[in-house]
Amino acid sequence: MKNNFWNENVEQWVQVIDSMGIDSRKITNPAIIQAISDNKLKSVLDVGCGEGWLARSLPEDIQYTGIDGSEGLIKKAQERSGHLFEAVSYDDLKSKNWRPNALVEGVVFNFSLLDEDISSTLKSVSEFLLPEGKIIIQTIHPCFKLPTYQDGWFIEDFKTMSVDFKDVMPWYGRTLSSWISEFEKSDLRLCQLIEPRGEGLPTSIIFILKSVK
Known part of the structure; x- marks a missing residue:
């Protein structure tokens, strides 16, 4: 993913999130x-936290850290919440140049695993988990929402948004x-699969994973 995008x-994304400009998020955010x-x-640990909406939506007793490769979005997150946010790229994770201050019970990727190589990232964040910790990944449902049902690069132009x-x-x-193959390569075991839906077909898919190491 291009961090410069x-x-x-930054301002466009904040406007979309604040206005709930992506209709599917009425299902996926609560999910x-x-x-x-x-x-x-x-x-x-919220990886790819964007402007930090999740931090502001979770109960106050949850210890939260958000990281994102976009310094602009991290600055917005810091302005809007007292939680800990840091500008950390996926390359930083893969090269092990960054670690959280403490191990966590959960690592969350909410529509933020968008690169071809995800196993390196998943292996790295697995090291941040406490025993019995979980990795939670929410992404578009591959069976219903992929433009074509195959692995490959696609383009999002956001032209359906009211923001340019x-x-x-x-x-x-x-x-x-x-x-599933990527999870196996990352030494992760699928514990649960959730398919959030409103009316009709599932809107997204959520994978709950544990490390097998």
Whole structure:
């Protein structure tokens, strides 16, 4: 994913999030919060936290840290919440140049695993987990929401939004079997699969994972 896209569109993204400009988030936002609650996570690392909406939506007793590769979005998150936010790229995670101050019960990726190589990232964050800790990933449902049902790069131009974004955002989509393969490569075991839905087909998919190491 191009971090400069997010730095160039900080104000646009904040406007979209604040106005609930992505209709599916009426389903997916509560779904990720419910998954954190159901797994009784009391400390969370939010990877790809954006402008920090999740921090402001969780109960106050949850110890929260948010990281994102966009310094502009991290600055917005810091302005809007007293939680800990740091500018940390996925390359920082893969190269192990960053660690949280303490191990956590949960690592959350909410629509933020958009690169082709995700196993390196997942292996790195697995080291941040307390024993019995969980990784929670929410992404588009591969069976219903991929533009074409195959692994590959796609483009999001945000033209359905009421806000004008600069440039386009490339993202890597994968089939359900590809997701499962990536988890196996990352030494993760799938504990639960959730399919949030409103009316009709599922809007997203949530994977609950544990390290097998």
